Amino acid sequence: MNYEVTYSLGIDIGASQVRFILADSRNGNLAINDNRVSKDICLSPSYSQFDINDYPALKSLPQKEIFHSYIIFKLKEYLEKSHVSLEQIDSIGISLAGRILQGGIFICSNLPLKYTSQFGSFSGVDLLNPIQEAFPGKKIVIENDGVCAGIAQAAYYEYLGIDPLKTFYITHSTGIGGGGPQRDIDEIGHTIIGNVFPGLKMRCGCGAIGCIESTTSGTGIKNLTNKILQLFCTDKALFGELNGYEFLRTQHRYTLGQLVEKSPLLREYKSGKVIEPKRVFELAGAFYLSGGGDEFAYYIVNSAAERFAALLVSLANIHGIERFGIGGSVSSKNPFFLDIVNKYIQQIRADVNHSFSPDITVELSPFGEYINDYGALFLTIDNPDTRKEWIKYFIEHVKQ
Ligand SMILES: [Zn+2]
Structure with missing residues (x-):
């Protein structure tokens, strides 16, 4: 040194x-x-x-x-x-x-x-x-930590000429969290978002049923996938109800029983494996990008993206957010997830009064893998010129 x-x-x-x-x-x-x-x-x-x-x-x-x-x-x-x-x-x-x-x-x-x-x-x-x-x-x-990341990210966006107060950071990893420079919201993973069959009783670490973290974080996607497979194998009656619920919810798009039946994940589950989120995303990504992979895995990721979109639109409406930077391993390793999220956001916004709900941009956080480092560091950097100097240095020397 x-x-x-x-x-x-x-x-x-x-x-x-x-x-x-x-x-x-x-x-x-x-x-x-x-x-x-x-x-x-x-x-x-x-x-x-x-x-x-x-x-x-x-x-x-x-x-x-x-x-x-x-x-x-x-x-x-x-x-x-x-x-x-x-x-x-x-x-x-x-x-x-x-x-x-x-x-x-x-x-x-x-x-x-x-x-x-x-x-x-x-x-x-x-x-x-x-x-x-x-x-x-x-x-x-x-x-x-979510607020820290939100503060650092806001400084980055400000450097680009974007109103920092309309930006928000979300981490999509084993859990879901986030924060913004206004420092007034953090534990957003505990927002309760529907669209999950109530019979699945997806319980969050906080104790509540239906928090977005319990179904849509890395851990949530893992638990949801394994629970559906377990139901398919052990409780035909309840699985039948789930099947009917999803058929109606997705406007007849998905017949879950047929998807599970032909899914490689079912074979892996039956052989005693716990299905990890990485595997679900791998198969879902292949289905999304090339029609290969597995449609059941895609259904899981697609419905997760729908919930994620609902969370972002709600945050945007309540909090006046126009730009979300997303970090955390789940989204950053699977950027196609944000494509699907963006599609659902457009769908949700298609019918609303746009003067109430401004355009929403969702992208990977510009600090990438360094977001938590800069999150802690930017907490103490109050001088606007120093902030600019740091961001400039990051863009020129660190960012790939
Ligand atoms: Zn919770």
Whole structure:
């Protein structure tokens, strides 16, 4: 590392990992090195490989202090390994997969309760204040990860001459989330969207039935596909009802029983495999692009796109959004999905009064795979000229 350079530091705390990122404060040039990812403590216990015995320094602490102490420990370790001194850090932006309350307290339904403290009626964690104490004098900001990405993306769009307040970021990955520069909406994956047969009882991680995340995220598509196949194999009566429901809903386009019968996914399911979303998209993409693949897989993806379109149009109508940048592995690895989403958006909008509902553009987020890095970093970059400098540098040197 260059000892004369000062850095902005980003921390991205997700369900499955914690990542650190350094960027040259002048132009946002990312300093990516391979020791930046830690997977042993994170927000979701199903991913966590945390063993307190690996951290003697944390062992004697009360459990409520472990989460922030771990992050501070890892951060110091990262800076040391990167040969960056504390004096070289200008600011710290923390992007976190949870809801941020007043005072920087965060709540996250996935985080084990033992790590949390009681704040009023919420069980949460104060990460901001302990980090502020450990790094005195530094500017430190914490925000929901979808909102972080929305803020960074809005700066990019502003650079292109687009009104940043009319833009919104959505991540379409194992879950669905998002946010925009107005910072007033985040957990959009828990929007309840119909068009799914009620008998399937698709339950979301939050407990509700019918959240778009439960049917349309990577995990949702996986659960929905396997549930339909299971029903086909084990409950003919209920499958018959599903078949009738879908026949009516799709205006006679799909006879689900016939699609499942000839689908390779049925054979794979019967051989004991759990059908993964990657496989569904692979077959659906082939069907969409060339008529090959499998129509049942396409039906799954097509109906997911219809729900996704309904979510976007609702957000646009309620919130005045005109441009959505989509990130996350599901959409970015399968861009044809957004083609279908756009088709449904046009269909929904065909009959409405256009002065009420302006044009909607849906595209992959311009920051691509770097969206979460810049999401954390842009939190602390308030100067409009610095923002422009960073975006310019990204377009000229980083973006392919
Ligand atoms: Zn939910």
